[in-house]
Amino acid sequence: MKQQGFHIIFMLLLCTFAAQAQLDAIQELPEVVLADAKLLHFSKGFKVEKLSDSVIKRNATSLTETLRYNSSIYFKENGFGMVSSPSFRGTNAAQTAVIWNGININSNFTGQTDFNTISPLNYDAISIRSGGGGVQYGSGAVGGSIHLNNNFSFDKTNSTNLGLRYGSFSTIAANASTTQSWDDHYLNVGVDFISSENDYDYVGKSKTNNHGQFLRFSAKVNEARKLKNGFASWNSEYSYNDRNFSGSLNTLGRDAYKDINTRNLWQLQQNIGVFTTKASFAHLFEEYKYFPSSEKYYYEGGKANTFIGALQTEVFLLKKLRLNGKLEYDYVSASGENVGDNSRKTLAAVVLLNHKISDKLSYGVNLRKEFLNDFDNPFLFSADAKWKLTNNYALRLNGSKNYRVPTFNDLYWYAGGNFQLQPETSYQVEVGQDFVFGNLKADVAAYYISSKDLIKWIPGNGGLWVPVNINKTENYGVEVNLNYAFNFNKRNRLSLNANYSYTKAEDLEKEKQLIYVPFHKAGGSLQYDSKNLSAYIQGLFNGEAFTTTDNSDRVDAYSVFNIGIDYKFAFIPNITFGGRLKNVFNTYYENVAYRPMPSRSIEIFLNFNI
Amino acid sequence: MKKLLLLSLTTLLFISCSSDDDNTSSEYIPDDYEKGVFITNEGPFNNGSGTITYISEDYSTVAQSIYKSVNGFDLGNIVQSMGFENDNAYIVVNNSNKIMVANRYTFESVDSIKTDIASPRHFIGASGTRGYVTNWGDPNDNSDDFVAVLDLRSNEVVTTIPVDFGPEKMVSHNTKVYVAHQGGYGQNNLVSVISGISVEKTITVGDVPNSMVVSGNELYVLCGGTPSYAGTETSGSLVKIDLLTETVTDTFNFATTDHPTNLTADGNNLFYSLNGKVYKVNTSSVTLPGTGIIDGLFYALKAKDGKLYATDAGDFASKGSLKIFDLSTNQEIQDFQTGIIPGGIYFNE
Numbered sequence: 001m002k003q004q005g006f007h008i009i010f011m012l013l014l015c016t017f018a019a020q021a022q023l024d025a026i027q028e029l030p031e032v033v034l035a036d037a038k039l040l041h042f043s044k045g046f047k048v049e050k051l052s053d054s055v056i057k058r059n060a061t062s063l064t065e066t067l068r069y070n071s072s073i074y075f076k077e078n079g080f081g082m083v084s085s086p087s088f089r090g091t092n093a094a095q096t097a098v099i100w101n102g103i104n105i106n107s108n109f110t111g112q113t114d115f116n117t118i119s120p121l122n123y124d125a126i127s128i129r130s131g132g133g134g135v136q137y138g139s140g141a142v143g144g145s146i147h148l149n150n151n152f153s154f155d156k157t158n159s160t161n162l163g164l165r166y167g168s169f170s171t172i173a174a175n176a177s178t179t180q181s182w183d184d185h186y187l188n189v190g191v192d193f194i195s196s197e198n199d200y201d202y203v204g205k206s207k208t209n210n211h212g213q214f215l216r217f218s219a220k221v222n223e224a225r226k227l228k229n230g231f232a233s234w235n236s237e238y239s240y241n242d243r244n245f246s247g248s249l250n251t252l253g254r255d256a257y258k259d260i261n262t263r264n265l266w267q268l269q270q271n272i273g274v275f276t277t278k279a280s281f282a283h284l285f286e287e288y289k290y291f292p293s294s295e296k297y298y299y300e301g302g303k304a305n306t307f308i309g310a311l312q313t314e315v316f317l318l319k320k321l322r323l324n325g326k327l328e329y330d331y332v333s334a335s336g337e338n339v340g341d342n343s344r345k346t347l348a349a350v351v352l353l354n355h356k357i358s359d360k361l362s363y364g365v366n367l368r369k370e371f372l373n374d375f376d377n378p379f380l381f382s383a384d385a386k387w388k389l390t391n392n393y394a395l396r397l398n399g400s401k402n403y404r405v406p407t408f409n410d411l412y413w414y415a416g417g418n419f420q421l422q423p424e425t426s427y428q429v430e431v432g433q434d435f436v437f438g439n440l441k442a443d444v445a446a447y448y449i450s451s452k453d454l455i456k457w458i459p460g461n462g463g464l465w466v467p468v469n470i471n472k473t474e475n476y477g478v479e480v481n482l483n484y485a486f487n488f489n490k491r492n493r494l495s496l497n498a499n500y501s502y503t504k505a506e507d508l509e510k511e512k513q514l515i516y517v518p519f520h521k522a523g524g525s526l527q528y529d530s531k532n533l534s535a536y537i538q539g540l541f542n543g544e545a546f547t548t549t550d551n552s553d554r555v556d557a558y559s560v561f562n563i564g565i566d567y568k569f570a571f572i573p574n575i576t577f578g579g580r581l582k583n584v585f586n587t588y589y590e591n592v593a594y595r596p597m598p599s600r601s602i603e604i605f606l607n608f609n610i
Numbered sequence: 611m612k613k614l615l616l617l618s619l620t621t622l623l624f625i626s627c628s629s630d631d632d633n634t635s636s637e638y639i640p641d642d643y644e645k646g647v648f649i650t651n652e653g654p655f656n657n658g659s660g661t662i663t664y665i666s667e668d669y670s671t672v673a674q675s676i677y678k679s680v681n682g683f684d685l686g687n688i689v690q691s692m693g694f695e696n697d698n699a700y701i702v703v704n705n706s707n708k709i710m711v712a713n714r715y716t717f718e719s720v721d722s723i724k725t726d727i728a729s730p731r732h733f734i735g736a737s738g739t740r741g742y743v744t745n746w747g748d749p750n751d752n753s754d755d756f757v758a759v760l761d762l763r764s765n766e767v768v769t770t771i772p773v774d775f776g777p778e779k780m781v782s783h784n785t786k787v788y789v790a791h792q793g794g795y796g797q798n799n800l801v802s803v804i805s806g807i808s809v810e811k812t813i814t815v816g817d818v819p820n821s822m823v824v825s826g827n828e829l830y831v832l833c834g835g836t837p838s839y840a841g842t843e844t845s846g847s848l849v850k851i852d853l854l855t856e857t858v859t860d861t862f863n864f865a866t867t868d869h870p871t872n873l874t875a876d877g878n879n880l881f882y883s884l885n886g887k888v889y890k891v892n893t894s895s896v897t898l899p900g901t902g903i904i905d906g907l908f909y910a911l912k913a914k915d916g917k918l919y920a921t922d923a924g925d926f927a928s929k930g931s932l933k934i935f936d937l938s939t940n941q942e943i944q945d946f947q948t949g950i951i952p953g954g955i956y957f958n959e
Contacts, residue, residue, distance in 0.1 A: 078656075250659050250687040251705050292750050415839030459907075459926055464837065515927065548654070548950065550928035594657040 033224065033231060035149040036102035038136050039127060041322055042352045044362055045384025045398040047130040047432055047445055049481075056120045057607075058538070058564060058580070060165075060173075061194065062216075063126075064115040067146065069523055069540055069562075071128050072479050072501035075115060076516050077591045079246035080598050081198055081214040083257075084116040088143030089130070089447060090475040090505025090517045092454070094404055095142035095424075097133065101149055101235050101265050103282050104138045108304040108334050111140060111407040117241045117259060118148070119192040119218050121163070121175045125149045130479070131430050131447065134380045134402030135350060135366040142402045142426050142451070150188065150222045150235050157181035160610040167603030170197035177220075184226035186233075191219045200598040202249065203588035209596070211253025211294070212246035230269040230276075237263045244294050248594040256294035260287045274315045282308040302336020304408070312350075324352040332408075339412040347371040360388040366400075375423050378403045394434040402426050410455055410467045418467050426451035441483040449475040473514060477503040491531045498524035512551045516592070518543040520557075532570055538562045547593045558589035579604040643676065644715050648956040649921060649932055650689045650701070651949025660689025660703065661949035662717075665932065672946055677701070677710070680717045685710055691954045695735025695762055702730045702743065709733065709743060711765055714958055726758055726767035734780040734787060739763055742787050742804065744777035745770075746794050752776070757789060759807050769807050774800050781822050781829065783853050786810070788829060790819040797836050801829075803856060813856060816847035816863075821873035823880065825893055827853045832873035832882055835864065846870045846884075848891075848898065862898050870899075876913035876937065883908055888918065903940045906933070912955040913937065921952035 034040055039048065051070055059065040064075050064084040073096070077084040085093035094111030097104050098118070106113050120126060126148055133141035157179050165173040177190030198212040218239035225232050239261045247253035262285045269278040289301035312326035328348045335341040347370065354364040363385040370377040382400030389395060406421040432445040454471035478501065485495040500522040505514040513519070520543030527536040544557040564580035579602060586600040646666040653660035661675040662685070677685050686706030693700045699714040709723040709730060729746035736742065741762050747754035752775035758767045776793035786805050791798040801813045801822075816833030823830050828850055835846040846869050850860040864870060870884040880891045884899060886907050891900035908920040909930070918935040930952040934944035 248657050248687065250657075250684055252707075293748060296748070296750075298750050415837070459923070464839065547658075548928045549925055552929050553658075553950075592657060593654075594659070 032151055032153050033233075034151050035235065036099065036147060038102065038324070038352065039099075039129065039147055039149075042136060042324065042354050042364055042366060043129060043133075043384070044354060044364060044386045045396045046133075046430075047396070047443065047479075048127055049130075050125060050127045054534075056126060057163075058536070060119075060121055061171075062116045063118040063120045063146070066120040066126065067115065067128070069525075069538055072499055072503075072521055072523075073128075073144075074503075074516065074518055074521060074542070074545070075591060077116070077595070077597070079209060079212055079248075079592075079595045080200065081116055081196065081212060082243065082246050082595075083114050085112050086115060086143075087505075087517050089449060089477060090473075090503040090514060091143030091426075091449065091451070092514075094140055094407070095426075095451075097137050097139070097141035097145040099137050099141075099145050099147045100237070100263055103263070103265060103284070103308065104140065105261075105263060105284060106140050107286055107407070108306065108332050109286075109288070109302055109336070109339070109407055109409050111404065111410075113146075114259075116214075117216065117239060117261070119175075119194070119216060119239070121192050122150075122190060122218055122220050122237065123148045124151045130445065131398055132382060132400035132402035132426070132428050132449075134400065135368040135382050136352065138348070139403060139405040139423070142404055142424075142428075142449070150220070152181075152186040152188065152222060152224045152233065154181055154184060154186055154224070154226050157186075160608075162608040162610075163605060164607075165194075165603055165605040167196075168601035169200050169598070171195070171603070186222075186224040188222040189220070191217070193217050198246075198598075200601065202596040203586055203599045205249065205588070205596065207249065207596075209246050209598075211244045214241070214243040216241045227268075227270070229271045231267075232269075233265075233267045235263070235265040235267075237261075246595065249596065250594060254293050256291040258289045258291075261285065274317060276314045276316070278310075278312050278314075280308070280310045280312075282306075282310075284308075300337040302334060302339060302408075304332060304334035307331045320356045322352075322354045324350075326350040326352075334408045336408075338414050339408050339417070340414065342408060342412050344373060344408075346373040362386050373405070374419075375405060375421075378423055378425065392436050396432040396434070397430070399429040400427070402428070404455075406455055406467070413467075416457070416464055416466045421455060421467060422453055422469050424451060424454045424469070439485045439487075443479075443481040445479045447475075447477060447479075449473075451475070472508040473505060474508055475503065475505040477501060477505075493529045495527045495529070496524065497527075498522070507549065510549060512549060513546050515547055515549055516545050516555075518545040518557075532568045532573075533565070535565045536563065538564070542589075542591075553593070555590050555593045558587060560587055560589060561585060574609045576607040576609075577605065642715060643673075643717055643958060646671075646958055647919065647932070648692065648699075648954075648958060649948045649952045650692050650954035650956070651930065652688050652690065652704075652951035652953045654927065654950050655688075657687070658950075659684035659686055660951075661685065662689065662692070662701070663932070663946070663948045663952070665946055669944055669946075674947075674949060676717050677712060677719075681712075681719045689953075690730065691732045692956050693733035693735055693741070694956070694958070695741055696738060698762070700733040700735070700741060700743075702733050704730060709760075721765040723760065723765050723767065726770060728754075728756075730758070731777065732779050734782055735762065736782050736787060737785065742780060742789075743767075744773075744780060744789060746776065749795055752794070752796065755794070757787075757802075757804060771804060771807060771809060773802050773809060774798060774812065777802070778820070779822060781824050783824050783829070788822065790815075790822050790831060792818055792820050792834075797840060799833070801831060801851070811856060813851060813858060815849040815851075815858065816861065817844045818846075818869075819849070820871050821882070823873055823875040824853070825875055825878070825880075828859075828893070829853050830873060830875070830880060830893070832870055834869045834871055835866075837869055838867070843867065848873075848880075848896065850896075860896070862896050864898055868899070872908065872911040874911050874913045874918075876916065876918075879913070879937075881911060881913050881918060883911055888920070903937075904935055908933075909951070910953055910955050912957075914957060917943075919955045921948060921955060923951045923953070926951055 074087040086096040088096040098113040130144040160178040173194035175192040179188045195215040221236040223234045265282040267280040284306040287303035289299040291299045310328040314324040330346045333343040356362040366382045368380040384398035386396045403423040428449040430447040435442040453469035457465045482498045505517040522541040525538040561584045562582045566578035649663040651661045664673045686703035688705040690702045690704040701710040711721040731744040741760035743758040756770040776798045778792035789802040791800040803810045817836045818834040831849040833847045836844040845866040846864040848862040872883040887902040888904040889900040909923040910921045912919045923930045932946045
């Protein structure tokens, strides 16, 4: 239960909208060791939203679903459960970094993470950091980054959780995890599984999604041991996905895709005087197999190993000045039918500084320089400030230069890969404001991103497609988050969450909106909680998005609503059960043109906490 | 194309899609598509539907998505090509594995052929009641390629003829059908001669025969050559076959790094694309590369009656265009918007 306790603490402290001010308080909790403390200490002038446990559990099919309903990120999903790629603030799919315990896990082949391959239930904290994070998180943290963290604590804990879900389209899911902490040991082990026939009807089209079966299995081990002046830890994760790819309105699905990922991170931290020094070593493995026909054995695939060694030291002086220096060496070796056998080395030096001038004002400066790699090594920087003008109002500012290195596909794809590619670069600025009026909290952010040298595959002579650093884009937009809670009495509470984003993302050459970037997106939920019952309605509005570069075709706007109820017996509070009705109005909708999303469906669940 | 498809998949470049609600406001839909130009538009990769654009002979009418306008439903994914026989148009829908049959003048749907078709490429009609369709079968299997023989009265596949891998374009002469084996995702170097329901002979030509024209009793086969990325690069060539003896009588080679495409003919002149230019060659005295007459990277070319029709697919993720050039001046005289990836040019007479 201790772990749950932390979540509650986090939830209370880390209300989405005033994240920064409250994040300051967390470092006073020495018993929780954050897997990625940078996110806390060196992102104060950035918007960091942490998703609460209850929010994650509500949309637990995949990380796509979790984020679609609870952030302003747009997902292009090739049918439910299929390949899913993000557009964060109008940037491209390779410009959203997924960070697992501080490590960038975007694929070396595609530069992206397929958000349907990740179970949201495997982590203690999922946070969304908006804006450029290239200095801290490397390639791809342009639009923003998604942080999947496994934190730990040495406070005595013995908690086990088991969840079972069953739903429409023969969907079965289960997850189990246990967290044990005793003496100087911390151990967290968990498994998560989902499988679905996924044979939903295409609403009003008299067709069925009959080749969209998916299965995902993941397992995790997180272990830590307290040492005399620090700790040693090991985070480990395995995931396996096996999917048949859905067809579209016009095609029958035929192909299939299997992927395996393993991630391991070992860290050793020692605190000596004012210095906190951490050595870390990580290994990431990714393998995919693409089967043009799901009924045959023929496939094309690739695998990549990433080794990361890093050494960092942090000083915290006078409780005001925090300075972190880090050296990181990455070695990636990738091979595949279409990319040959290639490797990449990168040495990065990073300096992070945060200075708290007063309780009201703090600022940060972050620098990164890379060496060794094959590109014009970028020098990245970011600066941010947070100024709490009154108890009700805070202002934050940040600006950064970020980049995205070409992927192994871009460089070495046979045929067409272009090894003369350079990284995409982008500059951005953001102004954000936090408001608190009693029970109402609001956050309003405005940003501007200018990107150049964007990699685009274009048809060349003789029909061969070649990637080149050609596109220039300009994105700007506004994001508004609102959170309101009303307590009728001690036991009854009504809460409202809402978010809206306006995104303009323009190809500067064509002077057209980028494809699959909707101008408008809004989401929200209204929730009622009493002692043993909670009920909610959740809604999503997605504005129309263009699907052709000349903006001649579009995927229509849609609204989808889900409702759900959770119940706990007063006499057995460690069992929670309930159900959800998804797509209540049986709306036809698509995120990618001609790829219908599910019809109305139900899901029931049962959770045990021991 | 396979690599590209896979690449687009693995990089999640789900580029674009068409929803066929184009041009509903400004253009009226004629109920008669007699006399004019049809453009088959492949449509975007992976998603959506290909379409057909119609441009009347006098250029006064342009209609997009004519099949859907008339019938209310889409053709399907990747409209590869089209052929005619009698009153019907046979529209080959590659990724949806079907042939859609429509009246070539009204475009009203007549039938569809979905059985015994696998990755179909091109259709050609012969003798009024018979049609042939080249098929790749499983694109990753080079041993299952075939030509389907259709009975055009019942619109059924009556038999399939196994052929060498990568059958693509066809031309007919007298009662025979000549099939160019471009080589699918790989490279091949054959022309099969089909008579009736069997392969009578195969003729070895240059690597990657991608287009053919018949001029008198000669068959000109334009071979692209093996591109450098596919191993040993070989030059493109223009191969001349005497149709009476069915033997190669002449082979004209391009420079090793030249890979021409899109052979078309008007009278005694041949036209083709190479390195961003359209070249003209006279059949009476072939010298390569001939005369460069028009600049442009075109996806399809067709010459007819002193005009050259050329499509531009742009970035392959937005509407393309058809440009018409006057071959007496080599000047552009018309420019029309088409659908996405305009891959075929056909004339309705």
